[in-house]
Amino acid sequence: MIEPLSLLTAFLLGLFGSSHCLVMCGGIAAAIGSNAGTQRVRVTLLFNAGRILSYSIAGLIVASAGLWLQSQHQWLMLVLRTLAALMLILMGLYIARWSLMLTRIEQLGQGIWKYLQPLTRRFMQSPRAIDRLWLGMLWGWLPCGLIYSTLSWVAANGQPLLGAAAMFAFGLGTLPALFASTLAANVLTPFLSNNRVRQVAGGLLIGFGLWTAASVWLLS
Template sequence: MIEPLSLLTALLLGLFGSTHCLVMCGGIAAAIGSQAGERRLQTALAFNSGRILSYTLAGALVGALGLWLQGLHDDLMLWLRTLAAIMLILMGLYVARWSMLLTRFEQIGSHVWKRLQPLTGRFMRSTAIKDQLLLGMLWGWLPCGLIYSTLSWVAANGQPALGAAAMFAFGLGTLPALFASTMAGSLLSTLLNHRHIRALAGLLLIGYGLWTGWVVWVHP
């Protein structure tokens, strides 16, 4: 069953974590937008659609992994949900800029990215819409602590469909900032970077993480 609260949380994770996305992907988003010229809008849509498609696929895969672990032993899901609660708290601390511990998870996928990164070169030099879509799909696998932590939380649901939907919502949350970056906009990123907005978003995520942990251990 698709849980609206989970989808809302995923959307918030993407939206308020997108300042980190601007650090990781803002440069390429601005570069391909500048290169596209009059086709900047189509390029922005293609690149970001590719990213979100990869996030959705990853969500389905980790959801299936969680379902498989649940089939092996119920205790595995208990610990996976506990890990998800911890990840939510870490994401809240990261979004509020109270702790950068989350970024250390980016080292996990560095070996995979070394194999994928050379493939991005030819697509970055192309202005064809299909190549920008493929570039976005490749860029969706860029090592990112925010994405990995969200995937860990998604895996705890043990539902491939929910995992895909949650990561799609996460991708939609990251869309405004990166779309604005491609279109040479900066107002939204300035707003999201406001310390009061970051603090509020962080507290909401930390609260949801604490509630998740409480449900796991008090009402397993």
């Protein structure tokens, strides 16, 4: 069940994973800001609103799938929650730079992304500010281990509306870093790229993943 504390956890997952977000999305965010002129704030908000909307839609979809699995057999949910715990641990290892195994999982989404990426160029070149919303929505489907980890955790809860809310909270957690990279490129990069910060954030994610795994098998 996703409770307020879990929504806070989703927000912190996005916040602590912001260094990864800067690698994946920081470049396009900075480019949007540099090309927007006096509309920087507006296009930044539109881009990030589109991105977070896509995260919320994905949360709704995977949580619905989790609910369906739960209706089929209870042991399927145990498997799903164990997978969620493993993904969180891998994400923690990735953020701390102790293991890059998660990058292999990111490659699973390349099949869909190759069809969406050409559309991003169209909206990127458009002079209309509203097209930054559509660009953000497309960019929300960029293959990303951090998103996959959070979605697996959301799916394990099996509650569609609250799954969408959790991914919305996750998106808000990623917002400070990407907003700063758009309006003032690299303001947060030195902090989020600091080895100590990455290791602390990674350690917290690993701890949460281990706690999730323990709750699956000890409390179920």
